[in-house]
Amino acid sequence: MASFAFPTVYLVCISLLVGFCSAEDPSVNYEFVVSYITASPLGVPQQVIAINGHFPGPVINTTTNNYVVVNVRNKLDEDFLFTWAGIQQRRSSWQDGVPGTNCPIPPKWNWTYNFQVKDQVGSFFYFPSLNFQRASGGYGGFIINNRNIIPIPFATPDGDITLMIGDWYTRNHTALRRTLNGGKDLGMPDGVLINGKGPYQYNTTLVPDGIDYETINVHPGKTYRIRVSNVGVSTSLNFRIQNHNLLLAEAEGSYTVQQNYTSLDIHVGQSYSFLVTMDQNASSDYYIVASARFVNESIWQRVTGVAILRYSNSKGKASGPLPDPPNDQFDKTFSMNQARSIRWNVSASGARPNPQGSFRYGSINVTEVYVLKNKAPEMVDGKRRTTLSGISFLNPRTPIRLADQYKVKGVYKVDFPTRPLTGPPQMATSIINGTYRGFMEVILQNNDTKMQSYHMNGYAFFVVGMDFGDWTENSRGTYNKWDGIARATTQVFPGAWTAILISLDNVGVWNLRTENLDTWYLGQETYVKVVNSEVNNKTELPMPDNALFCGALSKYQKPEDISLAISITLRGKGSKLLFTLLMTICAFISISS
Numbered sequence: 001m002a003s004f005a006f007p008t009v010y011l012v013c014i015s016l017l018v019g020f021c022s023a024e025d026p027s028v029n030y031e032f033v034v035s036y037i038t039a040s041p042l043g044v045p046q047q048v049i050a051i052n053g054h055f056p057g058p059v060i061n062t063t064t065n066n067y068v069v070v071n072v073r074n075k076l077d078e079d080f081l082f083t084w085a086g087i088q089q090r091r092s093s094w095q096d097g098v099p100g101t102n103c104p105i106p107p108k109w110n111w112t113y114n115f116q117v118k119d120q121v122g123s124f125f126y127f128p129s130l131n132f133q134r135a136s137g138g139y140g141g142f143i144i145n146n147r148n149i150i151p152i153p154f155a156t157p158d159g160d161i162t163l164m165i166g167d168w169y170t171r172n173h174t175a176l177r178r179t180l181n182g183g184k185d186l187g188m189p190d191g192v193l194i195n196g197k198g199p200y201q202y203n204t205t206l207v208p209d210g211i212d213y214e215t216i217n218v219h220p221g222k223t224y225r226i227r228v229s230n231v232g233v234s235t236s237l238n239f240r241i242q243n244h245n246l247l248l249a250e251a252e253g254s255y256t257v258q259q260n261y262t263s264l265d266i267h268v269g270q271s272y273s274f275l276v277t278m279d280q281n282a283s284s285d286y287y288i289v290a291s292a293r294f295v296n297e298s299i300w301q302r303v304t305g306v307a308i309l310r311y312s313n314s315k316g317k318a319s320g321p322l323p324d325p326p327n328d329q330f331d332k333t334f335s336m337n338q339a340r341s342i343r344w345n346v347s348a349s350g351a352r353p354n355p356q357g358s359f360r361y362g363s364i365n366v367t368e369v370y371v372l373k374n375k376a377p378e379m380v381d382g383k384r385r386t387t388l389s390g391i392s393f394l395n396p397r398t399p400i401r402l403a404d405q406y407k408v409k410g411v412y413k414v415d416f417p418t419r420p421l422t423g424p425p426q427m428a429t430s431i432i433n434g435t436y437r438g439f440m441e442v443i444l445q446n447n448d449t450k451m452q453s454y455h456m457n458g459y460a461f462f463v464v465g466m467d468f469g470d471w472t473e474n475s476r477g478t479y480n481k482w483d484g485i486a487r488a489t490t491q492v493f494p495g496a497w498t499a500i501l502i503s504l505d506n507v508g509v510w511n512l513r514t515e516n517l518d519t520w521y522l523g524q525e526t527y528v529k530v531v532n533s534e535v536n537n538k539t540e541l542p543m544p545d546n547a548l549f550c551g552a553l554s555k556y557q558k559p560e561d562i563s564l565a566i567s568i569t570l571r572g573k574g575s576k577l578l579f580t581l582l583m584t585i586c587a588f589i590s591i592s593s
């Protein structure tokens, strides 16, 4: 036994010492135990996915260049993966946490993500990417702060508040999955949660007694950075704070031209930072509202999240009606104009000292164009599915990136069409061939009657245009070639298009999908494979030692390595002590062997 243990200890010593020595950039460590808890956010007990017993999970708080180490212990009865919405995972789709790149973490297993956050600052979130689990929780905020030497384009806020908003069903994710598998629509959600909590009882008819609601405590005269992410299943939400202006400052890692909004539409998967000044007289508390957008308010009344903003000198409870949402159920022009008004501040610095707009995307020649069209769910091979350009994506048993690494043939095809297919819809594992260092134009054409959000992993793209109707070549004349926002999630209005430009500088295999959980689950996604023909560690990091195996590569999977899990656990705590301890052990081993 002892002779067996030595190589393992050696390995741990070496890897840890190397880790310590080359760690110019500090690492931040998180231990995430993922389990079910029983919670009743809307007054109905249900099983919710918690992290370390909390729902939502902790906010991951990092600074540009940090190494982020997250040890995940899956205590669910299902496979699990975290994905990091908007975190670019530069050079490492190995850490991206979607089924096209990573094998799942089986129940009862530990797995450790280890990646560097680079060239980004801003507000993002993480969530479970498999099996519809996000509908049961398991999400949390993810902040990347600027390094001290890089200024931010506003005064340092007096506080930093993260709000996760999203529609919510009292049915759990397995029940919702069953509904979709049965060919049915999910129907209207049962409510909207704010930080995992139900609505404040602003109306005794509409909100039952005993619901726990979120309270945000503030001081008069101070300015707070409020980061808001829509982590819900599929509902666009209008966000507003009674009597307070929302000064928009950041969208998914880009500083915006700062403008006041009384309310902002936040679509599924999107994140924003607002600077909110507590400039009211605190005659009462104030409502924080997130309500369903583009719906008949009298039917959808219950799909409204309400939290409380409480000044330290507040004179009483919030009362009266909620602040009004935009009154335009059938006219989405206001909302689209609002989206267009969100501009990049091209003179503000981003993660690096140079101004963020110094990358002049408008003058770069496009190398490839894809028109991706989605439709309402339809029958494909006898199942109710969604499609992208006529193809309903079939997740491979062997992740694409892993199949490439081990030269497994026949897992997928790099034949995604540049224009929507016109024939009958089909199921396929068909992905896009992205040219490394190319500049790709993607037109997202939404032929469904519901709003769709599109997200790309590994990248921030430039949102250069959106309009109603069908995109044509002439539509390019309307593109914003100067200060379109760079972000990872854009809305595409029903019966409308959105055009994005992507600089393909991040090697790997990257998921391009709708962020609406139901349409994503039914197949509205693909991957973009970006290959540098000259393989090297500068453009893509090697496969991590702890990579999991599955599908055609299952045979390579070793039983869970407990020693590694323990060393990583220890590493999270008192690292100096551990360093000394390890030095001693390593020295001892080298002497005695």
Ligand SMILES: *[C@@H]1O[C@H](CO)[C@@H](O)[C@H](O)[C@H]1NC(C)=O
Binding pocket: 036, 047, 048, 172, 173, 174, 175
């Ligand atoms: C989900 O809900 C169903 C009832 O609809 C229940 O049988 C099942 O145990 C629940 N599963 C989880 C994981 O919460």
Ligand SMILES: *[C@@H]1O[C@H](CO)[C@@H](O)[C@H](O)[C@H]1NC(C)=O
Binding pocket: 059, 061, 062, 143, 160, 161
């Ligand atoms: C994040 O961590 C920094 C210190 O590294 C701290 O100053 C800041 O307040 C933290 N932010 C949040 C939102 O916890």
Ligand SMILES: *[C@@H]1O[C@H](CO)[C@@H](O)[C@H](O)[C@H]1NC(C)=O
Binding pocket: 152, 153, 154, 256, 257, 258, 345, 346, 347, 348, 349
């Ligand atoms: C843009 O950023 C610059 C540089 O930080 C800042 O001075 C300016 O106020 C910002 N402009 C707007 C409109 O937000």
Ligand SMILES: *[C@@H]1O[C@H](CO)[C@@H](O)[C@H](O)[C@H]1NC(C)=O
Binding pocket: 203, 204, 205, 206, 301, 320, 321
């Ligand atoms: C509560 O909501 C109901 C249903 O919309 C409405 O009829 C009633 O006027 C509301 N009550 C108050 C006090 O606003």
Ligand SMILES: *[C@@H]1O[C@H](CO)[C@@H](O)[C@H](O)[C@H]1NC(C)=O
Binding pocket: 244, 245, 247, 258, 259, 260, 277, 279
């Ligand atoms: C935004 O509104 C606040 C008041 O809430 C005001 O002080 C500020 O000047 C406004 N900023 C802009 C850029 O309009």
Ligand SMILES: *[C@@H]1O[C@H](CO)[C@@H](O)[C@H](O)[C@H]1NC(C)=O
Binding pocket: 243, 281, 282, 283
């Ligand atoms: C406080 O503000 C509210 C709403 O703006 C106003 O109705 C009220 O008169 C103000 N109270 C005081 C004491 O200024």
Ligand SMILES: *[C@@H]1O[C@H](CO)[C@@H](O)[C@H](O)[C@H]1NC(C)=O
Binding pocket: 296, 297, 298, 299, 329
């Ligand atoms: C909203 O729904 C109510 C109740 O079903 C209905 O009476 C009303 O006409 C609807 N409003 C619109 C604008 O469709």
Ligand SMILES: *[C@@H]1O[C@H](CO)[C@@H](O)[C@H](O)[C@H]1NC(C)=O
Binding pocket: 363, 364, 365
């Ligand atoms: C873009 O293409 C045009 C002609 O098609 C060419 O003149 C120009 O130099 C190219 N620009 C860049 C930046 O490559």
Ligand SMILES: *[C@@H]1O[C@H](CO)[C@@H](O)[C@H](O)[C@H]1NC(C)=O
Binding pocket: 414, 433, 434, 435, 436
């Ligand atoms: C992908 O595109 C590159 C050129 O950008 C080409 O060399 C390569 O053969 C293509 N791969 C496939 C599988 O089509």
Ligand SMILES: *[C@@H]1O[C@H](CO)[C@@H](O)[C@H](O)[C@H]1NC(C)=O
Binding pocket: 446, 447, 448, 449, 470, 494, 495, 496
């Ligand atoms: C979908 O596309 C068809 C054919 O182009 C068009 O007639 C229809 O209006 C579109 N519907 C939506 C909601 O975009």
Ligand SMILES: *[C@@H]1O[C@H](CO)[C@@H](O)[C@H](O)[C@H]1NC(C)=O
Binding pocket: 535, 536, 537, 542
């Ligand atoms: C990449 O790095 C790994 C070790 O981290 C090394 O084994 C491999 O040879 C390197 N590959 C190249 C092409 O440099």
Ligand SMILES: *[C@@H]1O[C@H](CO)[C@@H](O)[C@H](O)[C@H]1NC(C)=O
Binding pocket: 031, 071, 073, 110, 560, 561, 562, 563, 565, 566, 569
């Ligand atoms: C998984 O990690 C936990 C700490 O989070 C540790 O206590 C446990 O021993 C690990 N389990 C295995 C099987 O490695």
